[in-house]
Amino acid sequence: MNFFNFESDNFLDEHSTFDEPAISEEQVFTPYAEVKNALNVVRKFGTGISSNDVDKMDPNHGYVGSPAEDKGSFSGITEFDCAAYTKEGLTEYQQKKIMKRMFTAFDVQQKHYLDIARLKELCEYVGRSITVETMEKMFGELQTSDGKVTFEQFWNWWINCPDTSMTTKAFSLVSADFSVPYHQQQLKKSEEGEIFTPSYRIKYYFKDLETGHVRPVSPWHDIPLRVCDPLRTKPEHIPANRYNMICEIPKWTRAKFEIATNEPFNPIKQDIKNGVPRFYKHGDMMWNYGAMPQTWESTEINFHDGYKGDNDPIDAVEIGMQQMRVGDVHPVKVLGVLGMIDNGQMDWKVVCISVNDPITRFMKDISDVPKFLPGCLDAMREWFRVYKICQGGVENKFVFNGEFKNKAFAMQVIKESHYMWKNLRKIKGTKNF
Structure with missing residues (x-):
């Protein structure tokens, strides 16, 4: 798989230069949609803006004319404080x-x-x-x-x-x-083309609150892996169990959407096979399925028993009650991981739950899942084992005899895949991300 169009003669045409805006005023897009509604108002804590700036800000249009404007409709700066996009532009x-x-x-x-x-x-x-x-x-x-x-x-x-x-x-x-931290409410997504067709894309953009500058971003490379909490309840040396997850396939749906790793800025598209958009014939996905940004399963690293990575971001399976939407970015708590072997390659499935789910506070580790969601893990393992059979494929295998490993193991897998992603950027070069 070719991750990046480095060799394209039109690469510089596909990516705007530093001196010109990433999106021209004449260019028309589908109206931007919020990636996620803002939640709690955060004033000052690590946001790079003062409380006065918060009062003057409109979530859709940046700054408004006066602090006296109606604040009743202002939902505030979200606590999910995205950070550190690439700085080349x-x-x-x-x-x-x-x-x-x-x-x-x-x-x-x-x-x-x-x-x-x-x-x-x-x-x-x-x-x-x-x-x-x-x-x-x-x-x-x-x-x-x-x-x-x-x-x-x-x-x-x-x-x-x-x-x-x-x-x-x-x-x-x-x-x-x-850098001024990036907030979820500034991360926009735009749909192009008709859904369930080869031309359909979900693209991501970022609007800078300081300058109003809008530029395209990659959900894979630009959305941070970890959620940056402005209010810490644990010492800094203890990592918070809050990660960003990009939803590709909402629960109770079967259209196989995925991050296009071989396209500029990596939009979300529907997987195509023989010119036809793919749907799971086995049945609906019973959980919210997606990817963790800034991770990569390297094809050159032996993960377990000689199996190497599948050349994609690490997969995440969110087991909460709410159905997400395609392209949504949600903060999740990691609970464990299942090691699946897909076509001879390691394909980790990180089990997680939205931090906003009602039962999240009771979920400390993978061992808590059967207590509150009986049969969930067994159904998940079985679904991933057999879903290819009805499409003429073979059943998938698992490492550790199909055992779900605990939170500590899962967080180590994520840490290693994040390190591999960093090395991927060093190898490929950061200019073309």
């Missing part, structure tokens, strides 16, 4: 805003300049990805006669630095910490 203005936030973080006394001690701390932070010699050179070039460095002085040095490879690499790390 940022304009110089956007990069300057990010660097300004970083500079301000070191100007703790709000003097609007950094003294020698603070400047050295900033250089050490920025220089995490470069050699000691390069960092010391940067520190020396930034020093001034009065020992005070303003942001404009720092920025002028930054944009005129001849070592662009150093600044590019350093900025990728800085932007991960100081």
